[in-house]
Amino acid sequence: xxxxxxxxxxxxxxxxxxxxxxxxxxxxxxxxxxxxxHERISNEQYQPYFEAFNxxxxxxxxxxxxxxxxxxxxxILTTKHHDGFCLFDSQLTDYKATNTPAGRDLVREFVExxxxxxxxxxxxxxxxxxxxxxxxxxxxxxxxxxxxxxYKDKDHQFERYLEYMHGQVRELLTGYGKIDIMWFDFSYxxxxxxxxKAAELVQMIRSLQxxxxxxxxxxxxxxxxxxxxxxxxxxxxxxxVPPGGVVNELGEPLPWEAxxxxxxxxxxxAGDPHTxxxxxxVRTLVECVSKNGNLLLNVGPDAKGEIPEASLDVLSKVGRxxxxxxxxxxxxxxxxxxxxxxxxxxxxxxRLYAHVFDRGIGPIYFAGLKDRIRxxxxxxxxxxxQVSVPWMAEQYSDIEGGAFIHLPGAESDEDIDTVIExxxxx
Numbered sequence: 001x002x003x004x005x006x007x008x009x010x011x012x013x014x015x016x017x018x019x020x021x022x023x024x025x026x027x028x029x030x031x032x033x034x035x036x037x038h039e040r041i042s043n044e045q046y047q048p049y050f051e052a053f054n055x056x057x058x059x060x061x062x063x064x065x066x067x068x069x070x071x072x073x074x075x076i077l078t079t080k081h082h083d084g085f086c087l088f089d090s091q092l093t094d095y096k097a098t099n100t101p102a103g104r105d106l107v108r109e110f111v112e113x114x115x116x117x118x119x120x121x122x123x124x125x126x127x128x129x130x131x132x133x134x135x136x137x138x139x140x141x142x143x144x145x146x147x148x149x150x151y152k153d154k155d156h157q158f159e160r161y162l163e164y165m166h167g168q169v170r171e172l173l174t175g176y177g178k179i180d181i182m183w184f185d186f187s188y189x190x191x192x193x194x195x196x197k198a199a200e201l202v203q204m205i206r207s208l209q210x211x212x213x214x215x216x217x218x219x220x221x222x223x224x225x226x227x228x229x230x231x232x233x234x235x236x237x238x239x240x241v242p243p244g245g246v247v248n249e250l251g252e253p254l255p256w257e258a259x260x261x262x263x264x265x266x267x268x269x270a271g272d273p274h275t276x277x278x279x280x281x282v283r284t285l286v287e288c289v290s291k292n293g294n295l296l297l298n299v300g301p302d303a304k305g306e307i308p309e310a311s312l313d314v315l316s317k318v319g320r321x322x323x324x325x326x327x328x329x330x331x332x333x334x335x336x337x338x339x340x341x342x343x344x345x346x347x348x349x350x351r352l353y354a355h356v357f358d359r360g361i362g363p364i365y366f367a368g369l370k371d372r373i374r375x376x377x378x379x380x381x382x383x384x385x386q387v388s389v390p391w392m393a394e395q396y397s398d399i400e401g402g403a404f405i406h407l408p409g410a411e412s413d414e415d416i417d418t419v420i421e422x423x424x425x426x
Contacts, residue, residue, distance in 0.1 A: 005233045009255040011180075012213055012234065014331045015073035015120065016289055017322075020259055020298035021063070021110075022078050022124075022266040025049040025085045027303040033267030036083050036130055036144045043131055050085065054101035058305025060113035066299075066307060067119055070315040071322030073330075074120030076183050076296065077110050079172060081124075081267075082142075084131025088175075092167050095131055111176045122181030123172050127165065127196055127218070134161035141189060162197055169201065173208045182209075183236075186217045193219035198230035215257075223248045234294075241284060245291030245334065253334075257294035260284060262311050268300040275310045278317035279416045285318075285329060286355045286417060290344040292334045317416075324380040325419045328353035337368065343417070353379065354420040356407065363390060363404040364420070370403045372425050379419040383408075 026033045028049045036046060067075050080086045086096040088107035097106045111121055129135045130144055136158065137143045138151040145151045173179055182205060187193065198218040205212060216222040216232030224231070225248060235246045235256040246256040262281075263272045285295040299311045322329065328346050335345035335352055342364060343357040356364060366373070376385040385405050405420060 005255065008211060008213055009233055011120070012074075012257075012294065013255055013292075013333070016294050016329050016332070017070075017072050017285055018074040018076060018120075018122070018257070018294065018296045019063075019067040019070070019072045020076050020124075020266075020296045021301065022081065022268075022298060023301045023305075024078060024081050024087065024267065025053055025083060026081070027055075027268040027301065028052060030268050030270035030303065032265040032269045032272075033078075033081055033083075033300075035267075037142050040144045040147070042145065042148075046083065046131075050095070050100055052101070053097070053303075055106075055301075055303065055305030058102075058106065058109075058301075060106075060110045061116075063110070063301070063307060064113045064117040064119060066312055066315050067114070068117045069319040070297075071319050071326055071329075072119065072297070074122055074180060075110075075114050076122030076124050076181060077107065078124040078126075079107050080126050080129075080168065082126045082128045082130055082185075084126075084129040084135075086168070088172065090168055090171055092164055092171070107172075108176065115177075120180040121176070121178075122183055123179055124183040124185060125169060125172065126185050127187065127191070128185075129161065129165070132161055132164065134158060134164070166197065166201055166204065170204065170208065173205060173212070179209055179212055181213045181215075183215050184217045185215075187219040193228070193230065195219075199228070202230045222254065225250050241287050241293070242291065245293060253292050255294075256292070257296050258284075258288050259296040259298065261298045261300075262314060263300075266298055266300060268302045268308070270302075275314060278314050278321065281314060281318050282321050282416045283355075283357060286344050286346065289329055289332050289346045290334055290339075290355075321416050325417070327351075328355065328379055328419045328421070340365075340367070350424045350426070352422040352424050354422060356418040356420065359407060359415075359418070363388075363406040366403045366405065366422075368401055369422070369424075370401050373403055373422050374425050375423040376405050377421050378407075379421045385420060 022033050026035050029035050079088050089098045089105040090096050134157045136156050137145040140146050213233045215236045218230045220228035220231030222231040222235055235254050237258050241258050246254045248254055262276055264274045265272050288295045299307050301307050332346040332348045335347035337345050343355045346353045373387050376387050387403050387405055
């Protein structure tokens, strides 16, 4: 099981950087993807958004170009979020994009556009469904109708909902060719594991797409020495980078991916100005890779189908850095060295990448690398850097065994991350 997981995740661990896309009816009220739950909006009150959904500027080819420009290697789209609305032409419901003014299968267009750019395809699918009549409402912790007395004695046929949910997953995995990632969201309270018939679901998924990756949100214990069949191929921390990476109870590294919003919301929020900078994004990506993880960076397109300009600007700047420094990200992992005070390390084979976040004054000190560095260069332009020991450093016994590299020029406020590529001796 563990060996299969490591084999299946090989490309995932090579790619390191992906795009998450949260998009649906909630882009119209433009107050985030949880607007129904937060404001306790009923199906009837939410219906006008279904009737108005018409993303006339939806062009997934532009989305794919933005992802490719940013250096993102895979993309995951919300085929159905918690509100139950489907962006694909499901035969199991009328609550879908083909029945709105949009009038077409938006998932199919996404798949075709991203596949044409060579970007891996992932489907997000919510286990939760606030629209389906057989999903428990009253008393549920997050359902919009959790305290509505009209739902108190409603008879829910949850088995019927499970048949529907499993059926939609089958549709997604048989109607769009090879899919790289199935990203479920999410388990909570007693709604976890076999409540979803998770083992049966995963067996069906594996029968249809043997190589697909599945996240850990069906439930189970992915960190166990012998995890359940449905525990997932990778761990999915949200809005946080784990302080020490992720390992199982045997201390073995687990594949993982931090999903992070580009502002403060997953879905489009017109009143959210808190877009992260390119510097924050790059350094978060480096932080993830330095701990054997991936970064899944979210964008929330608006009701017309466009990724906000502020998000595109950040993706473009990240892309410019990746174009020159991507070798320090793709296929890299943690280095067997302590975290340096000036930044982070990533490594691929004998290539050690020093990500200098803070130049400070004077040369950069590399503890424990004296006589181990064959060559040093700036990754961005390939220029050679000299490895030496300054005369004054010889006076300090506590830095014996280290090496020093002087970086040309001065640090600027625009510096994102200066990467030094070190070729190490065996």
